[in-house]
Amino acid sequence: MSADPALPQCTPGPKAPSSRDSSPMPEIYGPEENYASLQMSSVQTPHAETVSPLPASMDLRIQDSPDSSTSPRVKVPPTSGEERTVRKEDTAQGKKQKIRTVFFQAQLYVLNGRFQRQKYLSLQQMQELSNILNLSYKQVKTWFQNQRMKCKRWQKNHWPKESKSVTQGYLRNTSGNLPLWSNQTWNSQSWSNHSWNGQSWGNHSWASQTWCPQAWNNQLQNCGEESLQPQIQFQQNSISDLESILATSGESHSVIQQSAKYFSTQQIMDLFPNYSVNIEPEDV
DNA sequence: CCACCGTTGGAC
DNA sequence: GTCCAACGGTGG
Numbered sequence: 001m002s003a004d005p006a007l008p009q010c011t012p013g014p015k016a017p018s019s020r021d022s023s024p025m026p027e028i029y030g031p032e033e034n035y036a037s038l039q040m041s042s043v044q045t046p047h048a049e050t051v052s053p054l055p056a057s058m059d060l061r062i063q064d065s066p067d068s069s070t071s072p073r074v075k076v077p078p079t080s081g082e083e084r085t086v087r088k089e090d091t092a093q094g095k096k097q098k099i100r101t102v103f104f105q106a107q108l109y110v111l112n113g114r115f116q117r118q119k120y121l122s123l124q125q126m127q128e129l130s131n132i133l134n135l136s137y138k139q140v141k142t143w144f145q146n147q148r149m150k151c152k153r154w155q156k157n158h159w160p161k162e163s164k165s166v167t168q169g170y171l172r173n174t175s176g177n178l179p180l181w182s183n184q185t186w187n188s189q190s191w192s193n194h195s196w197n198g199q200s201w202g203n204h205s206w207a208s209q210t211w212c213p214q215a216w217n218n219q220l221q222n223c224g225e226e227s228l229q230p231q232i233q234f235q236q237n238s239i240s241d242l243e244s245i246l247a248t249s250g251e252s253h254s255v256i257q258q259s260a261k262y263f264s265t266q267q268i269m270d271l272f273p274n275y276s277v278n279i280e281p282e283d284v
Numbered sequence: 285c286c287a288c289c290g291t292t293g294g295a296c
Numbered sequence: 297g298t299c300c301a302a303c304g305g306t307g308g
Contacts (some may be wrong), residue, residue: 100294100301120287141287142302148302149289 103143107133111140115147 026076103111110133112120121129121144130140 098293098302102295139301145287145289146301148287152288184306256303 101139103135109137111143111147115144117149119151121143 039233110129114129118125120139126140126144129135130137133140135143
């Protein structure tokens with residue numbers, strides 16, 4: 001039962017980005033030229049420690065190849081799709097340059113949306129998502145990881161110890177995408193799971209839902225946190241919206257088209273399996 | 285190989 | 297000072 005009392009929305013939100021938004025549109029990414037080129041170099045190590053600035057605009061890569069997933073620590077170049085990539089040239093000491101990528105709001109929106117539905121994505125799903133968002137698999141993976149941690153943390157702070165048996169409220173898993181085997185009782189640290197080599201979703205039980213059931217149902221209220229600010233008002237419409245987002249965020253045409261392509265087709269269903277949205281495969 | 289988790293370091 | 301993507305280490 002239960003829908004739960006007042007489940008908080010995972011949102012600490014001490015700081016709201018408010019009027020910042022992502023702004024501008026980076027005129028990045030080159031046309032297919034780069035695309036192709038980069039595609040070729042799939043996994044290339046940024047030996048660029050001293051390499052030229054290689055504008056972030058240069059890398060438009062679609063990380064659909066398992067390479068990234070297969071590769072251990074793929075020093076994947078920042079890839080594209082981000083608002084800005086900061087490349088700090090580090091000395092040739094062998095120190096890695098830390099690159100901080102700021103995702104587009106649109107990207108965050110999609111990521112958050114997905115996260116709300118699924119805490120864990122399969123390798124393939126991640127790849128698909130990364131494709132659409134024009135991020136690397138690694139980035140998507142990292143984002144999800146960070147998000148999980150964030151939520152977990154938030155939850156820890158806001159949830160007493162009752163979580164001992166939070167069997168979670170249920171979202172609406174109408175589709176079979178969400179692991180319904182959630183029988184595990186979350187024990188404060190039971191999230192563990194392992195080996196799901198792209199297929200064994202086994203334990204990700206709570207993967208589909210956990211703390212912010214209701215809030216999530218609400219749509220993308222803000223479990224994911226900030227990214228789902230009120231700025232983006234379109235709650236749920238059709239693909240057009242998604243498209244818009246991406247466009248607004250400053251995605252390149254190719255990307256938009258790509259996204260549109262994906263979103264407009266069944267892919268969207270694939271990507272947003274349980275989206276309560278009325279997605280009609282016709283709007284394009 | 286993966287996820288988890290603490291840390292780092294850049295952006296705000 | 298905070299936020300957060302990305303790193304690095306650890307354990308399975």
